Amino acid sequence: MDLDKFKVHGEPLIYGAMVSIALATIGILVGLTYFKKWGYLWREWLTTVDHKKIGVMYILAALLMLFRGGVDAIMMRLQTAAPEMKFLDAQHYNEVFTTHGLIMILFMAMPFIIGLMNVIIPLQIGARDVAFPRLNAVSFWLFFMGAMLLNISFVIGGSPDAGWSAYFPLASLEFSPTVGNNYYSLALQISGIGTLITGVNFIVTILKMRAPGMTLMKMPMFTWSVLITNVIIVFAFPVLTVALALMMFDRLFGSQFFTMANGGMDMLWANLFWVWGHPEVYIVILPAFGIYSEIIATFSKKNLYGYTSMVFSMVIISLLSFLVWAHHFYTMGQGVMVNSFFSITTMAIAVPTGVKIFNWLFTLRKGRITFTTPMLYTLAFIPIFTIGGVTGVMLAMASADYQYHNTMFLVAHFHYVLIPGAVFAVIAGFHYWFPKVFGFRLNERLGKHAFWWIIISFNVTFFPLFFLGLMGMTRRMYTYSEESGFGPLNMLSFVGAVGLAIGFVILVYNIYWSTRYMPRDTTSDPWDGRTLEWATPSPIPAYNFAVVPNVKTRDAFWAAKQDNVPLFEDKITKIHLPNNTGKPFILGVIFFFLGFFLVFSMWIPAIVAGVGVIIMLAAMSFDRDHGFYVPAEEVIATEKKLRGETV
Amino acid sequence: MKIDASKPLEYSTEENSNKIFGFWVFLGAEIPLFATLFTVYFVMVNRFASGPSGKELFEIGPVLMETFLLLTSSFTIGLAIHAMRHGYKKAMMFFMGITLLMGLGFIGIEIDEFFTYVHEGATLQTSGFLSSLFVLLGTHGAHVSFGFLWGAGIMIQLWRQGITPATANKAFIFSLFWHFLDVVWIFIFSFVYLKGMM
Ligand code: HEM
Ligand SMILES: [Cu+2]
Numbered sequence: 001m002d003l004d005k006f007k008v009h010g011e012p013l014i015y016g017a018m019v020s021i022a023l024a025t026i027g028i029l030v031g032l033t034y035f036k037k038w039g040y041l042w043r044e045w046l047t048t049v050d051h052k053k054i055g056v057m058y059i060l061a062a063l064l065m066l067f068r069g070g071v072d073a074i075m076m077r078l079q080t081a082a083p084e085m086k087f088l089d090a091q092h093y094n095e096v097f098t099t100h101g102l103i104m105i106l107f108m109a110m111p112f113i114i115g116l117m118n119v120i121i122p123l124q125i126g127a128r129d130v131a132f133p134r135l136n137a138v139s140f141w142l143f144f145m146g147a148m149l150l151n152i153s154f155v156i157g158g159s160p161d162a163g164w165s166a167y168f169p170l171a172s173l174e175f176s177p178t179v180g181n182n183y184y185s186l187a188l189q190i191s192g193i194g195t196l197i198t199g200v201n202f203i204v205t206i207l208k209m210r211a212p213g214m215t216l217m218k219m220p221m222f223t224w225s226v227l228i229t230n231v232i233i234v235f236a237f238p239v240l241t242v243a244l245a246l247m248m249f250d251r252l253f254g255s256q257f258f259t260m261a262n263g264g265m266d267m268l269w270a271n272l273f274w275v276w277g278h279p280e281v282y283i284v285i286l287p288a289f290g291i292y293s294e295i296i297a298t299f300s301k302k303n304l305y306g307y308t309s310m311v312f313s314m315v316i317i318s319l320l321s322f323l324v325w326a327h328h329f330y331t332m333g334q335g336v337m338v339n340s341f342f343s344i345t346t347m348a349i350a351v352p353t354g355v356k357i358f359n360w361l362f363t364l365r366k367g368r369i370t371f372t373t374p375m376l377y378t379l380a381f382i383p384i385f386t387i388g389g390v391t392g393v394m395l396a397m398a399s400a401d402y403q404y405h406n407t408m409f410l411v412a413h414f415h416y417v418l419i420p421g422a423v424f425a426v427i428a429g430f431h432y433w434f435p436k437v438f439g440f441r442l443n444e445r446l447g448k449h450a451f452w453w454i455i456i457s458f459n460v461t462f463f464p465l466f467f468l469g470l471m472g473m474t475r476r477m478y479t480y481s482e483e484s485g486f487g488p489l490n491m492l493s494f495v496g497a498v499g500l501a502i503g504f505v506i507l508v509y510n511i512y513w514s515t516r517y518m519p520r521d522t523t524s525d526p527w528d529g530r531t532l533e534w535a536t537p538s539p540i541p542a543y544n545f546a547v548v549p550n551v552k553t554r555d556a557f558w559a560a561k562q563d564n565v566p567l568f569e570d571k572i573t574k575i576h577l578p579n580n581t582g583k584p585f586i587l588g589v590i591f592f593f594l595g596f597f598l599v600f601s602m603w604i605p606a607i608v609a610g611v612g613v614i615i616m617l618a619a620m621s622f623d624r625d626h627g628f629y630v631p632a633e634e635v636i637a638t639e640k641k642l643r644g645e646t647v
Numbered sequence: 648m649k650i651d652a653s654k655p656l657e658y659s660t661e662e663n664s665n666k667i668f669g670f671w672v673f674l675g676a677e678i679p680l681f682a683t684l685f686t687v688y689f690v691m692v693n694r695f696a697s698g699p700s701g702k703e704l705f706e707i708g709p710v711l712m713e714t715f716l717l718l719t720s721s722f723t724i725g726l727a728i729h730a731m732r733h734g735y736k737k738a739m740m741f742f743m744g745i746t747l748l749m750g751l752g753f754i755g756i757e758i759d760e761f762f763t764y765v766h767e768g769a770t771l772q773t774s775g776f777l778s779s780l781f782v783l784l785g786t787h788g789a790h791v792s793f794g795f796l797w798g799a800g801i802m803i804q805l806w807r808q809g810i811t812p813a814t815a816n817k818a819f820i821f822s823l824f825w826h827f828l829d830v831v832w833i834f835i836f837s838f839v840y841l842k843g844m845m
Contacts, residue, residue: 132665199672204668235675235679238679238680239679239683242680242683249782253771256772256777257691257775257779259775262698262775263691268690378730608743629709
């Protein structure tokens with residue numbers, strides 16, 4: 001076998017990364033053995049089917065990926081901080097912006113949201129579990145193994161280098177001969193299957209497992225946003241599945257889908273990619289809208305203004321999101337009629353989005369606002385996202401787009417929507433729901449420090465890019481000359497990026513600090529919440545609700561507190577729970593190897609792994625594990641203990 | 648687990664009815680999957696470069712045979728579910744077995760067809776048209792093959808455990824899958840083969 005293809009070209013930076021990865025891995029392994037934590041890890045985490053723990057694992061993985069994507073971002077900003085920098089070479093820069101984009105969207109933003117939704121959705125709808133707890137574990141492990149597969153690419157064989165959109169012919173074997181884009185197709189495929197399963201699981205969970213009395217129009221807004229998001233997932237991800245499969249066929253088996261000869265068609269890739277890619281952007285942004293809606297209502301102590309129009313605007317956005325994909329390539333010769341159509345549909349999205357912005361503003365109006373950390377992120381989101389939206393409408397104008405297409409203007413625009421629209425939202429949601437899961441709050445002072453660092457630095461980083469774009473600095477350019485005059489603004493942007501990094505470090509330090517020093521919370525409802533998740537004790541028992549709530553109004557928990565509407569009317573009885581299982585994890589590991597072998601065209605091991613997958617599926621089908629019951633006495637005892645009463 | 652006797656066995660528990668609903672949602676995802684593959688095929692259908700076109704390649708005989716097998720098997724899986732509803736385990740196993748055998752026959756013919764194409768110099772690598780043809784047919788064929796293994800697994804469970812809420816649920820979901828493959832095939836038959844031969 002040709003061992004050379006495993007090697008990556010000699011770059012001190014990459015060797016450094018290799019060494020640190022190896023050291024970290026050894027450190028973790030030694031630590032686990034020394035503290036005898038293997039059993040704990042296996043029993044409590046690797047085999048868990050508890051939606052809350054799965055959610056926590058999603059969020060941990062997403063934070064890890066935020067770090068990885070963030071390091072990529074800093075490297076790029078450093079490389080372009082001054083003219084003629086020699087920090088990264090062109091190839092390495094290509095790899096860095098590609099993995100940065102991929103990781104941020106697919107392995108950071110989306111899993112973070114899926115993590116929050118795993119933790120919160122069953123609680124918000126008053127359910128004891130998701131519809132398919134084992135499949136949920138399968139989803140997580142497929143996502144995780146896909147993410148790992150992409151992450152090892154830069155030390156084994158080389159990273160993808162054709163941009164996160166992997167346009168052909170750039171991503172073809174001819175122009176991208178390393179295995180990088182093989183990783184792209186397989187890592188995304190594996191994690192994408194996991195996402196699709198999540199989509200199915202949560203649609204069923206939300207539609208079929210709501211507490212009695214919770215009609216669709218009584219669901220909390222976050223639940224609504226997640227429902228709509230999962231519908232988008234179910235319709236959009238199969239397109240990605242096909243696109244990635246065709247890419248794999250082209251690269252591994254020499255088919256002619258996207259080639260320049262023999263009847264292939266490179267534009268087919270661009271279309272398929274963006275038919276998935278644009279809805280994908282809404283997959284990360286709609287749940288953010290849901291999170292903000294919850295936070296605004298809670299911290300203004302008011303009902304959400306315009307509930308019905310909020311729901312309808314999300315439905316309309318989700319439909320339109322499938323009709324705008326070609327705005328990503330106006331300049332690639334598709335004619336005036338096509339461009340006009342996509343230009344109009346794109347601008348139309350601004351209307352329902354505007355409706356939402358006004359609803360939030362009206363909710364705030366005359367509210368009794370408390371400026372907690374989650375609320376600060378929410379308030380900052382509104383103006384920043386609006387800038388992103390306005391520049392988006394500018395980009396939507398097909399004729400004008402010929403001017404800024406693929407310049408830094410675009411880079412500024414999408415960061416102005418994605419960062420407030422997804423990153424601030426998950427951070428806000430993280431601060432907001434943290435006490436629910438762990439039973440104590442994050443420190444507010446540190447939280448606000450991080451907030452100001454992040455908000456200010458964000459604008460310092462990205463606002464200059466609008467001007468750089470208008471000055472003609474193109475996207476994905478790894479260096480530029482002194483005469484171009486791009487230097488000063490890029491330096492400013494680099495300074496901002498460092499500030500952002502500091503903000504994130506404070507955020508992470510806050511988690512550490514609060515874990516050690518914050519007082520444990522006994523009320524389980526620290527923010528005076530409105531929705532059902534605050535009705536369970538914190539930390540949340542495995543069965544969520546000792547008694548399934550009876551819902552009569554929107555914001556049922558609020559009504560229960562304010563107007564004394566009874567929430568829990570039934571008696572405690574025994575509760576059915578699923579058993580843990582190691583099979584999803586093992587399936588994930590096999591998928592990882594299957595992907596790895598395919599990346600390197602190692603056919604025999606790949607076939608063996610493929611058979612392994614089928615065996616695991618059969619094993620899961622033949623499993624006759626029906627779970628277990630928690631007896632009523634045990635439930636009563638647990639409840640008393642968690643609610644701080646002595647047994 | 649509570650079993651509701653007023654409902655058909657496959658729907659009789661909450662878990663069961665969730666699974667069936669979940670599978671419908673999953674089929675909802677299979678529609679865009681195949682729709683995308685069809686779209687790719689229609690984009691590519693006239694891009695045969697120096698390779699053969701559909702007209703030169705397709706033969707009606709085997710395709711009719713495939714169609715016959717798949718349509719009939721969709722009927723027999725219906726009979727199997729009918730037998731299941733009446734609690735006739737043997738009849739159910741019999742009809743499921745027939746279904747799977749016909750599925751196997753279908754796969755056999757398809758593989759033979761692929762070999763013939765390759766033999767005539769029409770490979771995955773030859774042209775955009777052939778790439779999309781092989782991938783469309785292959786995806787459907789892979790579904791049928793997977794269905795064969797899946798159905799066989801369910802038959803083993805039926806044989807061991809009898810008709811229970813769990814096995815009835817699995818068999819019913821399998822039947823939905825099988826009908827779906829039939830529907831997809833009708834599209835392939837009409838828009839790939841018949842249209843291609845015209
Ligand atoms: C945290 C601070 C961040 C900084 C400093 C940053 C910086 C950058 C830079 C410098 C580029 C490359 C521009 C170019 O050379 O073309 C880029 C591209 C990109 N970024 Fe970020 N970014 C950040 C966060 C994010 C986040 C949170 C997301 C998504 C949720 C994101 C998504 C993307 C995407 C999709 C690309 C395009 C990659 C490509 O061209 O293939 N970024 N970012
Ligand atoms: Cu778009």
